[in-house]
Amino acid sequence: MSPHEKSELITPPSQPIPQEAFDWYDEYAHGIIDRREFMTRLAGLVALGFTMTTLTGALLPNYALAEQVSFNDPNIQASYVKFPSPEGYGEGRGYLVMPSALLVPGAAAGDPKTLDPAKKAAVVLVVHENRGLNPYIEDVARRLAAKGYIAFAPDALYSLGGYPGNDDAGRAMQSSLDRAKIEQDFIAAARFLKAHPQSNGKLGAVGFCFGGYIVNMLAATIPDELNAGVPFYGTPAADELRTRVKGPLMLQFAELDQRINDTWPAYEAQLKANNADYIAYLYPKVNHGFHNDSTGRYDEPTAELAWSRSLAFFDTRLRGE
Incomplete structure (x- = not known):
């Protein structure tokens, strides 16, 4: 097992997106919570200085980026x-x-x-x-x-x-x-x-x-x-x-x-x-x-x-x- 440093796909926001946001996306993507609950949880991060556009842009797929x-x-x-x-x-x-x-x-x-x-x-x-x-x-x-x-x-x-x-x-x-x-x-x-x-x-x-x-x-x-x-x-x-x-x-x-x-x-x-x-x-x-x-x-x-x-x-x- 070889450690590798993390690299972002796109320019990251001014502060790192909290790990719990990625965990919520995993729950949403696998049917553990619905979209409304997922978006409600993300809205709670807006008070920390994130915009909803930044959060959804980082978490939801953009398939235009996936063509190699x-x-x-x-x-x-x-x-x-x-x-x-x-x-x-x-x-x-x-x-x-x-x-x-x-x-x-x-x-x-x-x-x-x-x-x-x-x-x-x-x-x-x-x-x-x-x-x-x-x-x-x-x-x-x-x-x-x-x-x-x-x-x-x-x-x-x-x-x-x-x-x-x-x-x-x-x-x-x-x-x-x-x-x-x-x-x-x-x-x-x-x-x-x-x-x-x-x-x-x-x-x-x-x-x-x-x-x-x-x-x-x-x-x-x-x-x-x-x-x-x-x-x-x-x-x-x-x-x-x-x-x-x-x-x-x-x-x-x-x-x-x-x-x-x-x-x-x-x-x-x-x-x-x-x-x-x-x-x-x-x-x-x-x-x-x-x-x-x-x-x-x-x-x-x-x-x-x-x-x-x-x-x-x-x-x-x-x-x-």
Whole structure:
């Protein structure tokens, strides 16, 4: 575990935003308090010299900030594809991003018929948070494809029309769905991706928050099919499933994320009992969501460190012998 100093995404206010504001946002984002209560609590900080604009600007996502790889990047080919999910909601849909290196030489991007079937790549499932397939998660998929992986980011909200473009609505939509069916959709997506004609047969998965839980769930439900999992600040699978986890897993945690961290000791004890292959990192002085570059919780040096470790892990587990 390597300490990293905190870096702000945007110019910070004249005084640091209190930690409790980040904690309130976490409670709000995970349905523990509603928006009215969240805003009421923030209003209490105005007396300390903050403006509501400063507070909401630092805490709420701005997805215009989250694009590191353009959808027009010549090194990738992105499209939306459907997949069967008979045990879930019947059919799913996700954002599939291919490295352009898999194209027939000289072919134009955008036409799947131009993919060279002789070329193979490792595949990585990318799993969103509790509000559907937002622009940040799509960008994570593009980042992986730019590194040579076939990346697929399903949208749990597809049965309801897909991510609505608004996080509040997305959270409400996702909470209205059957959790067991959502899980089956992601299991189906993982198998669909692993069976892709240009897959090298090695499946990885990375997820954030709810997506971190899904990665842990996949490690428990399809342990022989998942070759590498990286859950970012995710809770473990149900107790009765954890005995099946064998890894490899790389688990990423934030020191200030007490809600998630409280679940780790029991999970780690089970991983040790399973003799599972895992490594865990606890990053100091950062919040839940530190990898998400669309909010003030983003911590650039820590995010880059955790991501570089994740890429190295995938490189070893999915591309090595």
